[in-house]
Amino acid sequence: MFFTLPLKLRLINTIPQQILIDKDIIDECRKGDLHSFEELVNISSPFAFSVAFRMLGDEPQASDIVQESMITVWKTITKIRSADSYKTWLYRIVVNKCYDELRKRKKNPEFSADEKTWALISNRISEEPFTEMENIESARIINLLTEKLSPKQKTVFILSDLEEMSNEEISAITGMSRTNIKANLHYARKKIGEMIEKYL
């Protein structure tokens, strides 16, 4: 079955879903080794970008946020004690920066639902098997589905349902309680479900 899938899809499925970082790299970075930090950025930036991009739906902006986050990580790397805490630390910085951006946007909403995007979703889900979407397409769909969500609900939905993080991880990243996460996730799923029911 695996070899019958298109090559593009096979490649997607082989990408690790978690940041795998050697403890030694963190130790070297803490000692001020920029080469190790370059390696660290190389490994972890795609994951940070994934979260930032899904939250903001804007490639240059997401890239800028990852860049700022990496600089912040370098400045505070001495506070990081393990590879696990590095992951949480990085995601926390990225999510906080995206969250601020989303709150700014909430004051000046610039996106509105359009028929084309719903048609795109409809076409995509009718495909068997799914093929990978371009960044711009997935951004349009996420923006459309999460348009009516609060920044908190959007953050929890992306981390939980798209990045497939556990409630414990989300709690460590966002600082929200597990009950709060569950409540926000419930409302987010409900609202998205209602939109899908209405437009698809």
Added chain:
Amino acid sequence: MDAEDKKYDKVLDLLKKSRPVFGNADVFSKKVIRLLHEQKSKVSLPELIIEYLFGWVYTGWIRRSMVAAALVMVVFFGFQQALILKRINDLSLERIQNGVLFKASLTDDLTSRILEYRLTGKQFSDGKVTVSEEEIDNLIRSVNKLQIKYRDLIYLIENDPQLKKYIESRMNENRKN
């Protein structure tokens, strides 16, 4: 699972599988390192001084030692407080003991005994007699009245030689008996 749930799951599956593609991580990481180098060269003198003076606080073992020292200081503070409280309690007990010593040096004079009573925290050190505040006040008032009457009587006797003579003779008789 109804049709709406299926649609929801399909949309979610589509989004999950379409992980955003990050252009070129190598180029990006080089850019980050270049920015860090640039920032490093732009570091101002005050920042360097602060880093030189206080940068050591980020060293792991120093941080741990400082935490341990802070804990020791908190424990020591608690111990000191307990010691001070104990001394205050001892001092208040000592006041009562001093009151007892003071009592020993007094005469049986009522005023002195009342003074003692006040000094020892309104209790007689003998410990068996309990007297209310009202009773003490009544006693003081009676004593004062008696003293006034006594002074008036003396005054009368002094001003009446016959009466004085009579009382002296009676007193001498009493002494002889």
